[in-house]
Amino acid sequence: MTRNTKILWALWIILALMGGIGIFERLTMGERLAAYTSYVPWGMWVAAYIYFIGLSAGAFLLSSLVYVFGVHKLERIAKLALFVAAITLVMSLLTIWFDLGHMERNYEVFTRPQFHSMMAWMVWLYSAYFALLLGELYYALRRDVKNLSPREIQEDDRKLKRLATIGIPLAIAFHGGVGALFGTVSSRPFWHSSIYPIMFLVGALLSGGALMTFIVSVIWPEKDEAWLDLLQFLGKIVLGFLLFDLLLEWAEYSIPLWYGVGPEADLVKFVLFGPFWYVHWIVHILFGVAIPVYLLTWKRDARSIGIASALVAVTFFAIRLNLVIPGLVTPELRGLEHAYVDPIGNRLSYHYIPSFFEWQVLMGVVALGLALFYFGQRYLPLMQTLNNREVSK
Amino acid sequence: MNKDRPDRTPESEERRAVLGKMASATFAGLMLSGVLAHAQDAAPQKTLIPARPFKVSSDANQDVLIRMQGELERAMQKPINERRWGMVIDMRKCIGCHSCTVGCVMENKLPPGVVYRPVIDEEKGTYPNVTRTFLPRPCMHCEDPPCTPACPVGATYKRADGIVVVDYDVCIGCRYCLTACPYQARTFDFGEHWTDNAAKGADGALALTAARAYQNPPNFEYGKHWERGEGIIPKSPVGNARKCTFCTHRLDQGMLPMCVSTCVGRATFFGDLNDPKSLVSELAGAPNASVLKPEAGTHPNVYYLN
Numbered sequence: 001m002t003r004n005t006k007i008l009w010a011l012w013i014i015l016a017l018m019g020g021i022g023i024f025e026r027l028t029m030g031e032r033l034a035a036y037t038s039y040v041p042w043g044m045w046v047a048a049y050i051y052f053i054g055l056s057a058g059a060f061l062l063s064s065l066v067y068v069f070g071v072h073k074l075e076r077i078a079k080l081a082l083f084v085a086a087i088t089l090v091m092s093l094l095t096i097w098f099d100l101g102h103m104e105r106n107y108e109v110f111t112r113p114q115f116h117s118m119m120a121w122m123v124w125l126y127s128a129y130f131a132l133l134l135g136e137l138y139y140a141l142r143r144d145v146k147n148l149s150p151r152e153i154q155e156d157d158r159k160l161k162r163l164a165t166i167g168i169p170l171a172i173a174f175h176g177g178v179g180a181l182f183g184t185v186s187s188r189p190f191w192h193s194s195i196y197p198i199m200f201l202v203g204a205l206l207s208g209g210a211l212m213t214f215i216v217s218v219i220w221p222e223k224d225e226a227w228l229d230l231l232q233f234l235g236k237i238v239l240g241f242l243l244f245d246l247l248l249e250w251a252e253y254s255i256p257l258w259y260g261v262g263p264e265a266d267l268v269k270f271v272l273f274g275p276f277w278y279v280h281w282i283v284h285i286l287f288g289v290a291i292p293v294y295l296l297t298w299k300r301d302a303r304s305i306g307i308a309s310a311l312v313a314v315t316f317f318a319i320r321l322n323l324v325i326p327g328l329v330t331p332e333l334r335g336l337e338h339a340y341v342d343p344i345g346n347r348l349s350y351h352y353i354p355s356f357f358e359w360q361v362l363m364g365v366v367a368l369g370l371a372l373f374y375f376g377q378r379y380l381p382l383m384q385t386l387n388n389r390e391v392s393k
Numbered sequence: 394m395n396k397d398r399p400d401r402t403p404e405s406e407e408r409r410a411v412l413g414k415m416a417s418a419t420f421a422g423l424m425l426s427g428v429l430a431h432a433q434d435a436a437p438q439k440t441l442i443p444a445r446p447f448k449v450s451s452d453a454n455q456d457v458l459i460r461m462q463g464e465l466e467r468a469m470q471k472p473i474n475e476r477r478w479g480m481v482i483d484m485r486k487c488i489g490c491h492s493c494t495v496g497c498v499m500e501n502k503l504p505p506g507v508v509y510r511p512v513i514d515e516e517k518g519t520y521p522n523v524t525r526t527f528l529p530r531p532c533m534h535c536e537d538p539p540c541t542p543a544c545p546v547g548a549t550y551k552r553a554d555g556i557v558v559v560d561y562d563v564c565i566g567c568r569y570c571l572t573a574c575p576y577q578a579r580t581f582d583f584g585e586h587w588t589d590n591a592a593k594g595a596d597g598a599l600a601l602t603a604a605r606a607y608q609n610p611p612n613f614e615y616g617k618h619w620e621r622g623e624g625i626i627p628k629s630p631v632g633n634a635r636k637c638t639f640c641t642h643r644l645d646q647g648m649l650p651m652c653v654s655t656c657v658g659r660a661t662f663f664g665d666l667n668d669p670k671s672l673v674s675e676l677a678g679a680p681n682a683s684v685l686k687p688e689a690g691t692h693p694n695v696y697y698l699n
Contacts, residue, residue, distance in 0.1 A: 030624075031584070037506075038580035038581045101565065101627070101633055102564065102632045104625075105563070105566075106565060112547050119569050120545040123545065186539060328572065333513060333528075333530060335528075338513075342505045342585075347507075347583055348508065
């Protein structure tokens with residue numbers, strides 16, 4: 001074990017311990033330790049949920065480029081992308097499960113279907129997507145585990161293509177649905193925007209693509225010419241989506257801000273110049289846009305691409321926080337925050353900063369995701385390229 | 394003095410009463426034709442607060458609480474889908490005493506952080522040109538509520554009589570409805586108790602006992618017994634969205650909502666908007682009646698007079 005590996009293991013153990021305590025507290029004490037309130041009813045866990053689920057949709061759509069459109073350049077990472085999509089989906093579902101007041105009643109979304117609820121649609125669609133993802137993983141991996149005849153492999157390929165083809169509209173629908181979950185809330189001027197479903201899709205492709213690029217840059221077994229070529233191709237995809245996402249963000253912010261009047265303008269001002277201005281300007285714009293654009297445009301070596309995509313993937317969480325929280329921080333009725341107060345839990349407040357407990361639960365989810373990924377890449381043939389198939393052909 | 398005068402026989406008393414009534418009826422007749430006959434029918438009212446509220450008859454000249462009480466009983470005779478409960482709040486009369494808030498908290502045994510009817514106290518202008526307005530904010534029980542279609546499990550819905558309710562046994566606690574309400578009339582039960590900090594002060598033990606005596610008995614929302622509790626599976630309504638119910642449990646017993654009963658300024662009116670003779674129908678149709686955020690398109694059943 002090298003020194004670096006030891007440090008990584010130590011970090012993971014700390015993460016898992018803190019997370020374990022957080023999850024234990026969540027299960028035994030409910031949401032009392034969380035800092036969100038009745039007036040800011042969604043906090044960091046909801047932001048983390050849409051972040052993880054975006055990573056999943058993005059990674060999945062990347063794999064579909066191979067299985068549906070036959071983009072051979074990405075063939076080597078298709079299985080890994082599917083696996084990352086599955087893990088991040090598990091992480092997102094866990095996070096949002098912990099956010100429920102009655103975790104034990106989650107099945108009701110299926111037993112009491114509500115066709116007018118955007119949240120119900122989102123749950124049904126991601127459940128279908130989860131099933132499809134597992135099916136795809138099965139057909140993509142079993143050829144490397146079992147000895148299949150060339151005919152069987154061809155058969156599996158057909159099934160894979162069929163599943164992945166269904167998967168594209170499904171992934172678009174479910175992640176567009178996550179955007180619509182916010183976009184349809186007419187009482188929240190910050191969210192009530194038709195651009196959200198589109199922004200969510202572009203954001204998913206950006207963050208999921210960046211995460212895959214980072215993973216490929218770090219853990220790929222053979223760091224050869226072909227690998228660098230692949231990385232540079234991925235880097236271009238990330239850069240493209242990064243700029244496109246920036247364009248959509250410009251549309252989203254500049255329209256309500258132009259005359260500077262109205263409730264939406266006030267909320268955009270809160271994001272850009274409010275007490276958490278640094279989340280937008282430092283975390284998002286500097287570390288999530290400016291530095292990655294520089295690295296991806298002018299550097300383009302493996303290390304720079306890795307750093308740039310890691311920055312994009314991680315800071316994208318800031319974009320998600322800046323979407324969920326500002327939509328909720330202003331009173332719907334002026335003066336409501338002073339009308340009646342809660343001396344015990346301060347739940348009638350518009351002030352929200354995630355509590356340490358919320359971070360702990362998130363740490364637990366991340367630790368679990370890392371563990372799943374570690375075991376997957378170690379015991380599943382995720383990175384054995386499709387050479388097997390080529391040989392058998 | 395008057396009471397010692399020997400000529401005050403029962404007959405003379407009666408005569409005086411009739412004369413007095415006629416005088417006031419004549420005055421009223423000048424103001425409004427048609428009131429005369431009505432006034433003569435009115436039984437003399439000894440006190441504004443009835444000893445047995447369920448027995449009194451509705452009458453336009455009675456205290457509004459008694460009138461609303463009668464109208465409530467009349468409405469409860471009808472099938473549920475023919476009633477449409479509504480509320481009218483007179484902002485000119487509201488003195489900002491928060492009695493309705495406190496009454497509601499007591500009636501529904503609301504824990505800390507849960508509130509159904511806060512009163513927004515707004516100061517307008519700058520010194521010396523300052524005014525204050527008070528805006529009690531119950532649930533609007535909208536005709537087109539944005540909160541109910543958002544619910545992924547159908548736990549919250551609009552009853553046939555217009556009351557927007559939450560089924561505590563179904564709600565999963567996702568809080569989507571909290572984000573959807575343009576009036577922020579829903580709060581989440583985080584499982585907190587008034588006793589949480591009670592033992593910290595000098596009178597800790599005493600405060601704890603007193604607070605527990607208050608918080609431990611069940612509340613009767615929706616006509617059921619609810620004993621709150623935490624744990625891996627919290628006992629509802631902990632972990633649920635909560636909101637004003639127009640005191641459905643009181644209506645079922647023929648009682649007005651608590652906030653109406655406790656309003657010291659008679660500023661909150663309640664009744665059946667489907668009954669054209671009801672006080673609320675009269676007031677909601679007045680030219681100075683308005684609703685909060687009409688632009689939200691929710692068509693509230695709570696009106697404000699200003």
